[in-house]
Amino acid sequence: MKTERAPPILDFSAFYGNDATAKQKLVDDVRQCCLHNGFFQITGHPIPLELQEGVMNWNKKFFDLPLEEKSKVSLQTNTWNRGYELLRSQILEEGTQPELKEGFYVGDDIPKTHPYFVNKRLNSGPNVWPAGLAGVDDFKRTTQAYYYAAVALAKDILKVLALTLDLPEDFFSAYAAGAVATMRLLHYPPQQSDSDAKLARGIGAHTDFGGITILMQDEVDGLQVWDKEVADWFDVTPIKGAFVVNLGNLMMRWSNDRYISNLHRVINRSGKERYSIPFFFSGNPDYVIECLPNCKREGEESKYAPTTVEKAVLGGYSDSYGRAERYKKAQEAQGEKVPVVAAKEVAVA
């Protein structure tokens, strides 16, 4: 395990406290991370450990369901990104095999009368729930309570990010109002120890598409963050109660590439089942992303034309799913069917 250059652990409680020096130190540390590789970890946040553990337990129980039950709430049954995603549905890293992870997508529970649903806006519609899961009402309650707690935490993190750019604390509030965010419960079956050489991935090297991501890991490692200065991967050891926070492509573009959206990946060589819950904060779909103040010098040009949140995020999706589809078609053309199997059937070395 290489951990020496892993994202630092910052105590986020300084943001809520009255100690101005501690708060300034937090802001300075976050700024440093944003400039370096866009990754840090936080403890001292307001999401109770009990809620974190509650949603993680449900994550495990959901993936224990038979494939038939999970498939009843397939992502394919709707167009707004809710429900179950099979193993091997995505390839985020060009040249690698379809990824060894299965997922369950949850978002804001948008009713069908809401203008976002009516107008088919980014990832907007009602959640779907697996009727065959014993205790499904508690699954729903816990998962949604965690989702809305993550939305609130994302808004606080954005306040700290505003301060890192010497902007008013509420600078991102219009971007965050009416925000779209997606959360996925993820399960990575164990992989063979030579997975790297065989280009097998839990999730291939990628950057996230949205504004910020808040990730909860269970106790099993596997997440790695790229460090371009030393050209190597570093392991992010899970810490009970902590979150990994990283900036997405939207934030990088918005800051004129001053802040980094960094490569990361998962290879689960632990021999154990790995579970995680990333929460992707995209923002208000109509919000126009245009070079932030203090992110270019006098007379310097912005590198990117203004675009909306919705356009920027949708562009990222079509690339990654298109790759998995092309891979499967190419394999099938060679007479090799890419198996769609339940996680438990994946061979382990």
Ligand SMILES: O=C(O)CCC(=O)C(=O)O
């Ligand atoms: O599962 C993890 O630890 C990371 C997941 C991730 O990077 C993603 O879903 O974008």
Ligand SMILES: [Fe+2]
């Ligand atoms: Fe990611």
